[in-house]
Amino acid sequence: MPEVSRAARAADLDTPNVAQCFVDAWSYISGQYPDAILAQVGPVAVTLSQTICPFFNMITISGPTNDEAALRQATATARGYAERCPHDAMLLVSPDWLPEGGTLILADEGLSYSMSMWGMATDGLAPPRRDEPALEYWIANDSASSLDLGRVNADAYGMPHEIFAVTGNLHQWSGTQFGVVGYEQGRAVAAAQAYLLKDCIYIAMVATLPDLHGKGYGEATMRRAIVAAQDAVGHKRLWLHATASGRPLYRSMGFGDGAQLDLYSFGGHA
Numbered sequence: 001m002p003e004v005s006r007a008a009r010a011a012d013l014d015t016p017n018v019a020q021c022f023v024d025a026w027s028y029i030s031g032q033y034p035d036a037i038l039a040q041v042g043p044v045a046v047t048l049s050q051t052i053c054p055f056f057n058m059i060t061i062s063g064p065t066n067d068e069a070a071l072r073q074a075t076a077t078a079r080g081y082a083e084r085c086p087h088d089a090m091l092l093v094s095p096d097w098l099p100e101g102g103t104l105i106l107a108d109e110g111l112s113y114s115m116s117m118w119g120m121a122t123d124g125l126a127p128p129r130r131d132e133p134a135l136e137y138w139i140a141n142d143s144a145s146s147l148d149l150g151r152v153n154a155d156a157y158g159m160p161h162e163i164f165a166v167t168g169n170l171h172q173w174s175g176t177q178f179g180v181v182g183y184e185q186g187r188a189v190a191a192a193q194a195y196l197l198k199d200c201i202y203i204a205m206v207a208t209l210p211d212l213h214g215k216g217y218g219e220a221t222m223r224r225a226i227v228a229a230q231d232a233v234g235h236k237r238l239w240l241h242a243t244a245s246g247r248p249l250y251r252s253m254g255f256g257d258g259a260q261l262d263l264y265s266f267g268g269h270a
Contacts, residue, residue, distance in 0.1 A: 013258030015096045018119030019062050021239055022092065022261060023047065025202045026058045028195065032173045033166070037081065043070075044077045048085050051166040054265075057082075057089035064097040068105055071098065075109045082266050090114065091264045111264040117241045119258030121200075124235070125223065126254035130216050133182070135189065137224045140179035146170035148188035149179045149205060156207035167205075178228035179205070182221040190217035194225035196236075201229045203240040219249060 011017075026047035030036045035050040043063035049056035059078040065071040075091070082089040091111060095102070103113070140146045150167030154160060170179045170193070177195030181188050192206040203226065208218035226238065241261070242250050251257070 013119055013121055013256060015094045015259040016063075018241075018259040019060060019092075019094055019261065021119060021197075021200075021202075022058075022117075022241055023060050023062050024197055025204065025239075025241070026056075026060075028175065028197060028202075029204065030056055030058070032169065037084065039081070041077050041081075043074050044081070046078075046081045048081065048089060049166070050085055050087070052087045053163050053166045054088040054090055056166060057085050057087060059089055059091050060261075061091070061093040061097065065099060065102075067099050068101070071102055071105050072109065075106065075111065079109075079266065089266060091266065092117075092261050093264065094259060094261050096259065106264060110267050112267050114263040114265050115243060117243055117261050117263065118247060119239070119261070120242050120247070120250050120255040121237055121239045121258065122254045122256060123237055124254060125226065125238070126252065128216075128219070128223065129252060132220045132223075133216050135182040135184055135217060135220065137221065138181050138183065139228060140181055140193075141171050143168050143171065145181050146179060148181045148183075149191040149193070152181065152188050152191040152209060153205050153207040155209050158210075176229065176232050178225050178232070180221050180225040180228065182217055182224075184212075184217075190221040192218070192222040192225040194222075194229040196229065196233050197239070200237045200239045201226065201233070203238060206240070206246065219253065222253075 023045040030047040030049040033049040037048040039046040045060040045062040047058045061074050147168045150164030151161050154164040179193040182190035190208045193204045206222050
């Protein structure tokens with residue numbers, strides 16, 4: 001690949017692109033639910049599924065807030081939408097776009113830091129580092145397997161299964177998407193989803209049961225989802241947003257690091 005092309009590819013992992021990709025990805029996810037609220041109000045992007053799953057109720061500050069007044073106005077707008085959601089919502093913001101003392105302002109606005117994520121992308125995966133685990137891999141094409149995908153994610157995050165029961169309709173989602181579940185002796189142990197998002201393939205909901213890390217289950221299931229999507233739409237740039245725990249795996253798979261986004265809770269139901 002020519003050096004100029006490498007530079008261009010690295011540039012798409014900057015803060016504006018990483019934030020916009022997240023907004024686009026969550027507009028797709030949240031938009032699968034009939035009561036969803038999708039809106040853009042100034043720098044505030046609203047992607048609320050209105051379901052019980054807080055990870056599907058995201059509000060993103062998708063542009064710079066250059067001073068205290070702008071940040072407080074953006075958080076007030078975000079809170080106003082969060083209060084319209086019958087369940088917990090979360091706020092996502094880039095630390096690069098906060099004014100001086102921004103984290104203290106967010107705390108003063110009643111927001112609590114939850115975790116960080118990083119945009120990551122690649123034009124092609126590195127070869128697998130190990131043989132594919134001998135799991136049964138199923139595309140989620142009914143409510144049972146769609147629910148299994150959610151249950152694996154719930155267990156991975158230490159959350160009740162009912163929080164992720166919202167994935168029960170995943171097999172009916174619009175567009176070109178593939179949820180894949182890996183089963184070991186009939187038990188769902190790993191999950192991933194890949195879907196067409198504009199000119200890329202986006203990867204979401206990658207998870208492995210907590211007691212089964214280090215076996216390659218998550219990577220193998222994710223690769224299966226990517227292949228299913230590529231078979232349908234061709235080879236496109238792959239995108240995801242990674243937590244700190246997932247970044248080493250994705251780097252080993254060939255993903256490059258991008259800008260950081262920080263996730264905050266509204267301190268209970270807003």
